[in-house]
Amino acid sequence: MTSLFDPGLFWRYRSVIVAGAATTLLLGACSVAASFVFGLAGWLLKASKLRALAWVGGAYVEALRNTPDLLYIYGLYFGLVTIGVTFSAFTSAVLALGIQGGAYIAEIIRGAFTAVGHEQRVAARALGLRPWKSLAYVELPQMLRVAFPALGNQVISTLLGTALASVIAVPELTYQSQIIGDSTYQYFSVFSVDAVIYLVLVQVLTRLFHLIDHLWFGPWRGTV
Amino acid sequence: MTAEMLAVEAVVKRYGPRTVLNGISFRVAAGEVLVVIGPSGGGKSTLLRCINGLEDFSAGRIAVDGLPVHAHSAGIWEVRKRVGMIFQHFNLFPHLTARQNIELAPRRALGLPAAECRARAEALLARVGLAEFGGHYPGQLSGGQQQRVAIARALAMQPKLMLFDEPTSALDPETVGEVLAVMKELALGGMTMIVVTHELNFAKEVGDRILFMDAGVVAEEGPPEMLLSRPQNPRTRQFIQAVL
Amino acid sequence: MARVLPYLGLLARGALITLEISALSLACSLLIGVLVGLVATSRAAAARAAARVYVEVVRSVPLLVQIFFVYYGLPLMFRLNLSPYQAATIALALYGGAYMVEAVRSGIQSVGKPQWEAARALGLGYWRTMAHVVAPQAIRVTLPAAIGIFISLLKGSSVASIIGFVELLQTAINIRNSIFSLSPLFVAGVLYFLMCYGLSRFGGRVERRFRYGAS
Numbered sequence: 001m002t003s004l005f006d007p008g009l010f011w012r013y014r015s016v017i018v019a020g021a022a023t024t025l026l027l028g029a030c031s032v033a034a035s036f037v038f039g040l041a042g043w044l045l046k047a048s049k050l051r052a053l054a055w056v057g058g059a060y061v062e063a064l065r066n067t068p069d070l071l072y073i074y075g076l077y078f079g080l081v082t083i084g085v086t087f088s089a090f091t092s093a094v095l096a097l098g099i100q101g102g103a104y105i106a107e108i109i110r111g112a113f114t115a116v117g118h119e120q121r122v123a124a125r126a127l128g129l130r131p132w133k134s135l136a137y138v139e140l141p142q143m144l145r146v147a148f149p150a151l152g153n154q155v156i157s158t159l160l161g162t163a164l165a166s167v168i169a170v171p172e173l174t175y176q177s178q179i180i181g182d183s184t185y186q187y188f189s190v191f192s193v194d195a196v197i198y199l200v201l202v203q204v205l206t207r208l209f210h211l212i213d214h215l216w217f218g219p220w221r222g223t224v
Numbered sequence: 225m226t227a228e229m230l231a232v233e234a235v236v237k238r239y240g241p242r243t244v245l246n247g248i249s250f251r252v253a254a255g256e257v258l259v260v261i262g263p264s265g266g267g268k269s270t271l272l273r274c275i276n277g278l279e280d281f282s283a284g285r286i287a288v289d290g291l292p293v294h295a296h297s298a299g300i301w302e303v304r305k306r307v308g309m310i311f312q313h314f315n316l317f318p319h320l321t322a323r324q325n326i327e328l329a330p331r332r333a334l335g336l337p338a339a340e341c342r343a344r345a346e347a348l349l350a351r352v353g354l355a356e357f358g359g360h361y362p363g364q365l366s367g368g369q370q371q372r373v374a375i376a377r378a379l380a381m382q383p384k385l386m387l388f389d390e391p392t393s394a395l396d397p398e399t400v401g402e403v404l405a406v407m408k409e410l411a412l413g414g415m416t417m418i419v420v421t422h423e424l425n426f427a428k429e430v431g432d433r434i435l436f437m438d439a440g441v442v443a444e445e446g447p448p449e450m451l452l453s454r455p456q457n458p459r460t461r462q463f464i465q466a467v468l
Numbered sequence: 469m470a471r472v473l474p475y476l477g478l479l480a481r482g483a484l485i486t487l488e489i490s491a492l493s494l495a496c497s498l499l500i501g502v503l504v505g506l507v508a509t510s511r512a513a514a515a516r517a518a519a520r521v522y523v524e525v526v527r528s529v530p531l532l533v534q535i536f537f538v539y540y541g542l543p544l545m546f547r548l549n550l551s552p553y554q555a556a557t558i559a560l561a562l563y564g565g566a567y568m569v570e571a572v573r574s575g576i577q578s579v580g581k582p583q584w585e586a587a588r589a590l591g592l593g594y595w596r597t598m599a600h601v602v603a604p605q606a607i608r609v610t611l612p613a614a615i616g617i618f619i620s621l622l623k624g625s626s627v628a629s630i631i632g633f634v635e636l637l638q639t640a641i642n643i644r645n646s647i648f649s650l651s652p653l654f655v656a657g658v659l660y661f662l663m664c665y666g667l668s669r670f671g672g673r674v675e676r677r678f679r680y681g682a683s
Contacts, residue, residue: 066619066664067657068626070637075653078644122278123315128304128333128381137332141319156528163530167630174533187540195529195537202528219361220318 006189013180020176021197027090027172028159031097035158038102043109057106064103069161072096077168093165101158108154112147113139145217152209156202163198173197227254227289229385229416230275235284237270237440244270245281246440252418254384257411259427259448260420262437263463268420271437272387275418276300276307289384305333308378312390314370316362322373323349323358326380334381341380348376352406368399372406379410386410388419422467424452436460472651475643479652482639483659489557489628489635490621496561497617501568508573519569526566531627535559539631556628563624564617571613575606608678615671619664626660636660 010017045057077092087095116139124134166175177194181187230252237245244267252258260268273279275286280295287293288303317325326345330336336344349355352372362370371391378386388407392400404426411417411430421427427434427448434451436444436459444457455461472479508519526534539555542548550558579602587597629638640656 062665063657063661066623066668067660068623068637070626070629071640071653071657071660074637074641075650075657078641080650119311119313119315120317123309123311123317126276126278126304126307126309127329127377128301129329130301130333133332137328138317142317145319160528160530163532164627166532174530174536177533178536181536181540187536188542188544191533191537191541194533195525198530198533199525199528217319220363 006186009180009184009186009189010193016176016180017173017193017197020171020173021201023170024159024162024172024174025201027093027097027162027165027170030090030094031101031158031162032155034094034098035101035105035154038099039105039109042102042106043113046106046110047113060099061103061106064100065107069096069100069164070167072099073164073168089165089168089170092168093162093170097158097161097165100161101154104154104157105151108147108150109143111150112143115146116142145220148209148213148217152206152213155209156205159201159205160198228252229254229256229289230418231285231287232271232275233285235271235274235281235286237267237274237279237281244440245274247284248437248441249284250435250442250445252385252416254416255414256432257415257417257419257430258433258435259431260418260435260437261422261424261427261463261467262435262443266437267440268437269389272309272389272418272420275385275387276304276309278309305381306384308381308383308386310371310374310378310386310388310391312393314362314367314374314394316370316374316377318362321359321361322354322365322376325362325373326377329377330380344380345376348379349373351379351409352376353402366399367395368402371395371399371403375403375406375410385416385418388417388421390420390422392421392423424464424467428452436463438463471647471649472643472655475647475652476655478639478643479636479655479659482634482636482656483663485634485639486622486625486636486660487663489553489560489633490618490625493557493560493564493621493625494614494618496557497564497568497621498614500561500565501572504565504569505572505576508569509576523566523569526563531559531563531624532630534563535627535631538562552628552631552633555631556625556633560621560624560628564621567617567620568614571610571617572606574613575608575610576602578609579605612671612675612678615667615674619667619671622660622664622667 042057042060045053046061048054048057073093073096076087076096077089080087120138120142121134124138125131129138162170162172163174165172166178169175174194177190181190184190228251232251233249234247235245235249236243236247246267248267248271250258260271262268270279274281274295275288275293277293277295277300285292289306291299291303291306293303294300316322317328320328323342323345326348327338327341330341330344331338346355346358349358352375354369354372354376357365357369357373362373365373375391391407392403395403400423404423407417407419407426408430419426419431431448433445434448435442436451436455436457438459444451444455444460451460452464455464504519504522507515508523510516535556538559539550539552542555542558543550583601583605584597587601592601625635626637629635629641632638634642636656636659640652643652644650
């Protein structure tokens with residue numbers, strides 16, 4: 001009779017687990033990067049003065065926020081074959097998580113832009129700073145500070161989303177856990193550790209973001 | 225022969241159905257200190273923002289130092305280099321120190337080398353009495369100190385005309401004096417200034433001319449001694465009595 | 469695109485299944501949220517800590533892993549058999565429950581101390597105050613949040629497809645495997661969108677009504 005929890009299991013499969021965790025982190029990093037790119041594009045579209053572009057941006061944000069991630073993971077991997085486009089599993093996952101995260105990031109940027117306020121832009125213009133310079137030196141730094149907590153949460157959300165890539169056989173942590181589980185039937189142990197590893201990653205990232213927030217934006221505390 | 229620094233001719237500005245500036249006209253000579261008073265909503269703030277192109281206007285003409293002002297033209301940037309603006313709520317950049325606030329525009333808008341911007345910032349900080357506060361963030365400064373930094377920031381661009389939009393209205397009474405002192409020093413130094421304010425004492429001490437604005441036009445203008453003690457227009461009289 | 473037409477009925481049924489499991493999980497989440505939410509605002513430090521641990525864990529682990537844990541892991545621990553439907557409902561309930569705890573907590577905390585003091589002065593005990601003073605006001609914050617959680621559950625239910633529960637997404641995939649077209653996924657997307665977007669608009673209306681209603 002096998003016991004419920006078998007610690008020896010993890011020593012035996014340690015390389016598989018470590019490889020899985022590393023893939024998770026890599027997939028997470030790529031997806032986060034992709035989501036920032038899509039998010040920036042989405043925001044610029046939605047904020048555009050051209051009605052058509054603004055509509056496209058708005059539609060992107062609303063569509064992605066109201067449909068499940070898994071739909072895009074399947075869609076990009078299986079679906080596009082029908083129109084002649086093939087993506088690898090890893091790429092499909094990065095794109096799927098990227099466009100999903102991007103929709104939320106576009107809204108975060110929009111909120112931060114409004115929060116920084118019109119008067120800052122006015123003051124910069126009055127000093128002779130042209131729009132691009134005003135954006136780079138006055139508005140973006142402030143937007144970053146306002147958006148930082150929300151962006152941090154979104155990064156964590158995307159990282160957790162990488163688990164879904166296991167359904168298209170990307171060898172990240174949850175996929176490896178399933179493999180180990182299927183060979184050893186120690187599902188309780190395996191998924192417990194799977195969960196704990198994510199928990200640790202999330203907690204580390206959360207503390208890291210708090211630290212960065214405190215160090216980088218600390219001195220401004222108490223300002224508008 | 226004094227040069228003319230600002231010409232405002234029959235300027236009209238509307239916000240939808242409301243006419244905020246109704247054909248206002250006046251001129252300001254170089255070195256002159258013009259104080260603009262009047263009831264809220266009379267268009268004083270809008271007028272200042274039209275002068276440096278932060279707002280556009282539908283009719284009339286504005287010229288600064290001979291340059292025509294058109295809010296959306298390429299030439300507006302030249303105008304903004306010659307006009308400094310001080311806001312009621314300071315509008316300092318909270319993510320930069322006082323020194324960095326002052327250095328930003330010379331560095332990035334004029335492209336001056338970092339060392340020179342540094343030197344200008346230090347000199348201006350000393351001039352407004354904040355020499356040791358260069359490394360402080362706006363959040364660490366009092367209102368009066370922030371407004372003085374704002375003045376230094378505008379001066380860093382070496383403007384020929386300074387616009388003050390109710391510079392002391394948002395300040396605690398104790399700090400109003402320190403800001404007015406800096407403004408006084410500027411005026412005595414020959415800066416051309418347009419000051420929208422309720423500080424009638426300042427107008428008396430330093431103003432060359434007072435403009436009473438009401439309903440989007442100049443209702444009355446004249447030297448302080450005359451306008452403040454013997455106003456001709458009944459609305460001017462009404463306003464001054466209410467303020468004093 | 470036309471090839472999917474005969475399957476529209478199946479997809480609609482899938483959408484109903486999605487709605488059903490999400491609604492059931494929402495109800496359970498609400499129960500969990502209220503119970504744990506009350507614990508989270510109690511005066512016992514240990515209870516508050518336990519509630520915080522529950523919320524932290526659920527929010528730091530992917531939903532898929534939670535579903536796997538409930539479907540594959542719990543049966544080993546409790547010697548029971550769970551169907552995909554049961555496991556998915558339990559996992560979704562626990563998942564939604566953690567967010568519901570936050571919603572309930574914010575709702576309760578939105579009712580300021582002065583209200584509690586006034587109630588005490590009138591002689592109302594803790595439970596009476598909760599029921600007649602706090603809860604009606606807390607709803608103004610909690611209900612919009614609960615609608616948001618419902619939307620998350622609608623999207624999250626798609627993950628249950630991985631343990632074999634046939635809801636909207638799995639239905640679409642099954643159809644896709646028969647007709648080799650992208651359309652069923654597209655139609656599923658539209659159906660998800662209609663459900664979630666509709667709910668979010670409704671939630672917005674609810675929020676606005678509460679804001680402009682009796683203060």
